Amino acid sequence: MWRIRHFEEQVGVLKRADQVHGLIHLSVGQEGVAASVCTQLRDDDPVYSGHRAHGHCIAKGAPLERILAELMGRDGGLCRGLGGSMHLVDVEHGFMGATGVVGGNIPMALGSALAGRLRGGDQVAVVFFGDGAVQAGHFNESINLATLWGLPLILVCENNGFAEFTPRSAHTNVERVSDVVAPYEVERETVDGNDVLAVWEAFGRFLAEARKGSGPFLLECLTHRLRGHYEGDPGKYREAIAKADWQEKDPILRLQRHGVSEGWFSEDDVAAVERESLAEIEKAEQFARESPFPDQRLIAELVYA
Amino acid sequence: MAEIPYIAAIEMAIHGEMERDDSVLYFGQNIATTENDKFLQAFGPDRVRVTPISETAEIGMAVGAALAGYRPVVELYMAEFMLVAMDQVVNEAPRFRYMTGGQVTVPLVLKAGYGFTAGWAGQHTGTIYGMFMGVPGLRVAIPSTAADAKGLMATAIRDDNPVAYFHHYLLTLIPGEVPDGEHLVPFGEAAVRREGGDVTIVALGYMVGLALEAADRLASEGIEAEVIDPRTLNPLDLKTILESVEKTGHLVLVDQATRHGSASAVIAADVADEGFSSLKAPIKQVTALDATIPYSQPMEEYLLPDVDKIVGAVQQVLGQAPVTA
Numbered sequence: 001m002w003r004i005r006h007f008e009e010q011v012g013v014l015k016r017a018d019q020v021h022g023l024i025h026l027s028v029g030q031e032g033v034a035a036s037v038c039t040q041l042r043d044d045d046p047v048y049s050g051h052r053a054h055g056h057c058i059a060k061g062a063p064l065e066r067i068l069a070e071l072m073g074r075d076g077g078l079c080r081g082l083g084g085s086m087h088l089v090d091v092e093h094g095f096m097g098a099t100g101v102v103g104g105n106i107p108m109a110l111g112s113a114l115a116g117r118l119r120g121g122d123q124v125a126v127v128f129f130g131d132g133a134v135q136a137g138h139f140n141e142s143i144n145l146a147t148l149w150g151l152p153l154i155l156v157c158e159n160n161g162f163a164e165f166t167p168r169s170a171h172t173n174v175e176r177v178s179d180v181v182a183p184y185e186v187e188r189e190t191v192d193g194n195d196v197l198a199v200w201e202a203f204g205r206f207l208a209e210a211r212k213g214s215g216p217f218l219l220e221c222l223t224h225r226l227r228g229h230y231e232g233d234p235g236k237y238r239e240a241i242a243k244a245d246w247q248e249k250d251p252i253l254r255l256q257r258h259g260v261s262e263g264w265f266s267e268d269d270v271a272a273v274e275r276e277s278l279a280e281i282e283k284a285e286q287f288a289r290e291s292p293f294p295d296q297r298l299i300a301e302l303v304y305a
Numbered sequence: 306m307a308e309i310p311y312i313a314a315i316e317m318a319i320h321g322e323m324e325r326d327d328s329v330l331y332f333g334q335n336i337a338t339t340e341n342d343k344f345l346q347a348f349g350p351d352r353v354r355v356t357p358i359s360e361t362a363e364i365g366m367a368v369g370a371a372l373a374g375y376r377p378v379v380e381l382y383m384a385e386f387m388l389v390a391m392d393q394v395v396n397e398a399p400r401f402r403y404m405t406g407g408q409v410t411v412p413l414v415l416k417a418g419y420g421f422t423a424g425w426a427g428q429h430t431g432t433i434y435g436m437f438m439g440v441p442g443l444r445v446a447i448p449s450t451a452a453d454a455k456g457l458m459a460t461a462i463r464d465d466n467p468v469a470y471f472h473h474y475l476l477t478l479i480p481g482e483v484p485d486g487e488h489l490v491p492f493g494e495a496a497v498r499r500e501g502g503d504v505t506i507v508a509l510g511y512m513v514g515l516a517l518e519a520a521d522r523l524a525s526e527g528i529e530a531e532v533i534d535p536r537t538l539n540p541l542d543l544k545t546i547l548e549s550v551e552k553t554g555h556l557v558l559v560d561q562a563t564r565h566g567s568a569s570a571v572i573a574a575d576v577a578d579e580g581f582s583s584l585k586a587p588i589k590q591v592t593a594l595d596a597t598i599p600y601s602q603p604m605e606e607y608l609l610p611d612v613d614k615i616v617g618a619v620q621q622v623l624g625q626a627p628v629t630a
Contacts, residue, residue: 046373080406089405096372097405101396107362108397111369111377118330118351118375125369138392141362148357302403303441305410305465 001031001196001252002277004055007064010281011054011071015231020071024085027055029194029226032251033158034059036199037126037219040207046096046112048105048127051086052158052225053098056128062090064280065287076291080298102163103136105129106155110142113151113215124210125153132163134177146216147184153216154206158193160225165237177220186218193221194251197258224249306484311476314451314483315416318458319378321487323348329462330370332356332363333380333416360390364415368398368467371413376462384417384471385428398467399442410465414458420511420561421474422598422605430598430605432510432562434471438538438571444468444492445538449513451481453536456490464492473511493540497549501529504555504619507546508532509568512559512610519615530619538568546572547580554585555622559610564592589618 008028014020027034030052038047038059049056057067062078070077071085078090086100096112099105109127116123133139134157146153157177161168174180178188187206191198199221206217226246228235247253259265309317323329324347332354337345344353356363360381367377381387387394394415401411420432437445444466448454454472461468498513499520508516513534520530531549535542550556556576558569573588591610599605620626 046369078406079404079408082406083404087404089401089408091405091408096369096409097401099397101392104365104392104397107365107393108369108372110362111366111371112373113369114366115370115373115375119373138361138365141357141359142365144357145359145362145366298406302407304444305402305412 001035001255002274003064003280004031004034004058005252006274006277006281007058007068008054010285011068012227012231014072014285021073022084024071024231025052025229026227026231027052027225029250030158030160030223031055032196032255033156033193033199033221033223036196037128037156037203040200040204041094041124041126043092043094045123046094046109046125048096048109048112048125049088049098050102050105050129050133051098051100052130053088054085057088057090057095057098060090060095061093062088062095065284066090068284069288069291072288073293074288074291075294076287081294082298082302103129103133103138106133106138106142109153110146110151113146113153114149116152117213122211122213123152124207124215126156127153128156128158130163131157131159131161131168131177132171134180135163135171143181143184143186143216147186151215152210152213154203154210155216155218156203157218157220158223159220160223162225162229162238164229165233178218181218186216188218188220190220190222193223194249194254196251196255306482308480309451309483310478310480311448311451311454311472312478314455314481315458315472317483318455319462320344320347322459322462323352326376328375330354330375330377331380332367332377334358334382336380360386361393364390364393365397367413368393368401368411371411371467372401372409376412378414378416378462381415381417383421383429384419384433385431387415387417387469388433394437394469395440399440402466403442411467412465413467414461415467415469417469417471418474419471422561422609423475424600424602424605426600427597432560432593433566434469434510434538435560435562435566435568435571437469438568442466443539446470446492446536447510447538448472448536449476449510449534451479451483452488453490453496455483456488457536459487460489460492463489471510475511490536492537493542494536495542495545496534496536497531497545498534499530499532501531501553503529503553504531504557504623505546505549505553506530506532506557506559506615506619507569507572508534508559509538510561512561515610515612516559516615519612519619522612522616523619528619528623535572541572541575543572543575543579546576547583550576550580551583554583556584556588557591557615557618557622558588559591559615561593561610563595564590565595567592586622586624589622591615591618
């Protein structure tokens with residue numbers, strides 16, 4: 001989680017310095033969900049994400065330097081600089097797709113789940129999306145089909161209460177996403193997404209079932225997006241959370257306090273993890289800066305297979 | 306070689322490819338509605354899947370399955386139904402390979418019928434392939450004969466790119482000689498359906514038949530038209546068209562689409578750009594009017610290209626008819 005937090009904070013710095021070229025959506029504050037979900041998966045479990053994908057991509061195992069190089073538009077990036085922040089894909093680690101159009105990733109995850117079913121393995125497909133995607137037709141069509149065919153798919157909704165710039169209450173009368181799928185009798189749970197252990201436990205339970213071939217499942221994680229919808233968002237539509245409140249809510253600090261009190265690790269261990277992740281990000285930035293911009297010939301090479 | 310209807314040729318290709326390659330899947334609404342369905346019997350319910358009326362989920366699922374190594378064919382019946390799922394057709398399927406820096410391929414076929422101009426009114430009659438011609442990463446096939454219907458479908462299924470395969474509804478039952486066994490028509494190779502030295506007629510899909518009829522009538526007036534069927538719009542065999550125009554010096558394009566949504570407008574622009582010095586007269590297009598297809602039969606006919614309009618256009622570019630026809 002520190003790797004995600006530090007990475008994204010540095011991306012924010014690089015964005016303001018115009019070293020990161022394009023549109024950036026950070027997930028600072030939501031790291032607990034990405035970490036609890038992705039670290040329980042294997043490389044051959046396909047994961048899809050949306051426009052706020054850095055955390056999921058890092059947690060799924062993609063190398064930091066190649067993600068940062070992608071964000072800086074370099075040839076050494078995961079997608080050779082052609083995808084950028086909203087389209088991170090790392091097939092090697094099963095991070096199959098981030099899509100820039102809200103909801104667009106959900107039916108694709110259905111296809112991956114179907115493929116897994118047809119192959120007869122125990123792969124499980126996972127798709128992350130925000131509460132805003134639930135009101136899109138994609139979601140409703142996909143949940144119907146996934147339940148009709150009983151596909152091994154886990155839908156992970158990061159409900160941060162805001163669909164881009166508007167609160168959930170302006171989009172729907174249904175407060176909980178888990179209630180939206182009730183008529184389909186999907187096995188579902190709503191958890192505090194900033195409680196890493198709760199997300200870990202609920203997702204792990206669904207994963208074990210899905211490995212046996214059942215599904216779909218819906219995990220709704222109530223979380224908080226600390227930054228704006230995009231980097232540079234003036235954020236006039238909401239009040240910033242008070243610092244003291246955030247200290248209480250922060251998924252990383254909460255896990256640390258809990259882990260230290262349980263004797264799982266010490267304050268020194270935590271500090272060491274932070275130092276390591278900062279060093280890793282510094283190296284990643286160096287890699288990205290040294291990577292050349294892509295060659296123009298790449299365009300003709302990649303439009304068609 | 307056997308004479309079979311256009312639609313049977315398409316089915317033959319899908320069946321043949323499913324037999325040849327286990328990774329080919331077939332999804333769609335209302336397919337395999339009985340247990341006696343020949344696809345279901347041959348390939349079983351895992352590979353032949355009836356879907357709800359959920360085009361976005363169907364096509365998105367095809368994209369996901371394609372990313373995982375399958376080759377789905379999505380039966381959409383009406384091309385207009387594909388418009389419901391433009392996000393998947395335009396934003397996801399054709400861009401994925403490119404945006405991932407080439408990490409993946411998305412081999413899938415969107416089978417869509419178009420142009421049912423037989424009283425099917427405004428939402429089942431559109432000739433909309435022009436909308437897709439300029440979508441980078443997407444292939445577009447428009448077979449005009451039964452043989453090509455088979456050969457282009459087989460090629461589409463084997464192609465590693467998403468392919469929008471548009472078949473014309475008025476050709477559905479039109480028979481044609483179709484090669485037995487494996488038959489592949491390469492993408493990007495136009496067919497010269499008739500040779501002639503006076504004028505080049507580039508006709509798209511169903512318009513090929515009308516252009517050939519017009520050419521016969523023109524021949525009786527001593528005008529020899531060369532009729533070119535591009536067969537695929539993406540890739541487009543511009544070379545064959547430019548060579549013909551170099552020979553004839555005159556170009557008429559025939560497209561059932563609305564003028565400003567037509568593929569012919571794009572081809573005309575390409576010829577103007579790259580073959581202007583060959584032209585002895587302005588390019589002329591025969592298209593539908595920029596209007597939705599009306600229900601009433603005489604109104605439908607008023608809107609659409611026909612043999613008379615094609616003949617008139619040729620006479621115009623050859624300076625044998627007033628320009629204001």
